[in-house]
Amino acid sequence: MVPLLTIRHATGAYPVYFGRGFLSRLGELVEPRGQAFVVTSPNLRERYGYPVASSFPAPLPLIEIEEGEARKTLATVESLVSALLEAGARRDSMILAVGGGVVGDTSGFAASILLRGIDLVQIPTTLLAQVDSSIGGKVGVNHAKGKNLIGSFHHPRAVVVDPSTLDSLHDQDFLSGLFEALKGGVVGDPELFERITNAPGALLARDRETIDEVIRRKIGVKASIVGADEREGGIRRLLNYGHTIGHALEAAAGYEGITHGEGVAWGMIGANAIALARGVLPRSEATRIESAILALKPAPLRALTREDVLAAAAHDKKNRLGKRVMVLPRRIGECTVVEDVAEHELAHGIDAVLASQ
Numbered sequence: 075m076v077p078l079l080t081i082r083h084a085t086g087a088y089p090v091y092f093g094r095g096f097l098s099r100l101g102e103l104v105e106p107r108g109q110a111f112v113v114t115s116p117n118l119r120e121r122y123g124y125p126v127a128s129s130f131p132a133p134l135p136l137i138e139i140e141e142g143e144a145r146k147t148l149a150t151v152e153s154l155v156s157a158l159l160e161a162g163a164r165r166d167s168m169i170l171a172v173g174g175g176v177v178g179d180t181s182g183f184a185a186s187i188l189l190r191g192i193d194l195v196q197i198p199t200t201l202l203a204q205v206d207s208s209i210g211g212k213v214g215v216n217h218a219k220g221k222n223l224i225g226s227f228h229h230p231r232a233v234v235v236d237p238s239t240l241d242s243l244h245d246q247d248f249l250s251g252l253f254e255a256l257k258g259g260v261v262g263d264p265e266l267f268e269r270i271t272n273a274p275g276a277l278l279a280r281d282r283e284t285i286d287e288v289i290r291r292k293i294g295v296k297a298s299i300v301g302a303d304e305r306e307g308g309i310r311r312l313l314n315y316g317h318t319i320g321h322a323l324e325a326a327a328g329y330e331g332i333t334h335g336e337g338v339a340w341g342m343i344g345a346n347a348i349a350l351a352r353g354v355l356p357r358s359e360a361t362r363i364e365s366a367i368l369a370l371k372p373a374p375l376r377a378l379t380r381e382d383v384l385a386a387a388a389h390d391k392k393n394r395l396g397k398r399v400m401v402l403p404r405r406i407g408e409c410t411v412v413e414d415v416a417e418h419e420l421a422h423g424i425d426a427v428l429a430s431q
């Protein structure tokens with residue numbers, strides 16, 4: 075089977091396969107060196123876990139991990155590692171992670187530390203995981219002190235994206251992934267941005283052709299960026315557009331009533347306000363981006379104050395020596411990393427978000 079693309083990294087390369095129906099053809103796409111295990115969550119087991127497991131000549135054992143962001147923890151990793159060892163995992167074993175970003179990040183992290191690293195295949199089933207989290211090799215879990223504070227880089231052997239899994243996704247999770255795709259357009263692909271802006275209705279109605287094209291293009295953006303910068307020293311940081319204020323909004327809301335993608339969408343509007351005030355982004359471009367976001371109808375933010383959001387932003391792990399790092403757009407398709415955003419600029423960005431809904 076011909077992959078959609080191949081991602082190269084310092085120690086190798088891996089294919090990203092894309093196709094409807096590929097989930098039940100996993101056995102044709104990957105060749106485990108030793109015993110492989112399907113790892114998924116209870117509500118994905120029947121619909122997606124078993125088809126993957128039974129696509130191999132000898133059906134694979136299936137291990138479940140618990141659902142939800144609150145369970146993306148070291149405790150879950152430990153119980154997964156125990157289950158794998160009890161089931162006979164060895165150095166040549168493979169994890170096939172079937173699920174959204176939570177399953178992918180948690181089982182990916184387990185794969186990175188078990189026996190100093192075993193093989194991993196990512197089989198993302200949410201839009202966000204298909205266009206973002208499954209690609210690039212970042213894996214990890216949350217800590218009580220913050221999200222994604224424990225982790226490593228562990229490249230998968232392959233990523234298999236089957237967009238037919240999106241048929242069962244809840245609207246809010248679908249929308250979350252769409253905003254990450256829109257972000258990808260502003261960061262590095264004006265054509266992707268156009269496709270999303272030209273067809274918000276078709277996307278929200280989940281028109282297959284439109285979705286497939288958006289996924290393919292967004293995977294292309296992420297692949298080219300992580301291929302050029304594996305460890306987030308340089309251009310990979312551009313993918314954080316919308317994330318400084320977005321993460322702060324998510325944290326200030328207690329991660330309730332707001333998806334990650336919605337946080338990013340509002341955060342893009344905030345970053346744009348800062349870029350506008352600095353004179354690096356033309357108003358016409360800011361207006362196009364904001365219209366594209368609002369056409370997809372992110373849920374309005376709960377009653378948050380500027381102070382709540384500023385306090386949450388103070389904990390951002392990307393702050394450097396007291397200076398705030400942010401990604402600002404120059405135009406659709408080109409963003410830049412700035413490392414000197416002042417507190418009053420951030421406050422201005424947050425005000426713009428709170429005023430725009």
Ligand SMILES: NC(=O)c1ccc[n+]([C@@H]2O[C@H](COP(=O)([O-])OP(=O)(O)OC[C@H]3O[C@@H](n4cnc5c(N)ncnc54)[C@H](O)[C@@H]3O)[C@@H](O)[C@H]2O)c1
Nearest residue numbers: 174175176177199200202203206207212213239240242243
């Ligand atoms: N590693 C990275 O580079 C990276 C990048 C972005 C985000 N992330 C992480 O990804 C996580 C978010 O991922 P997510 O948005 O996929 O959330 P998620 O994994 O929690 O999935 C959202 C919900 O959708 C359900 N679900 C999954 N697939 C489904 C399907 N096909 N049909 C019906 N329901 C389905 C899940 O069971 C869950 O309830 C966060 O923890 C975030 O930190 C990681």
Ligand SMILES: [Zn+2]
Nearest residue numbers: 254317334338
């Ligand atoms: Zn994100």
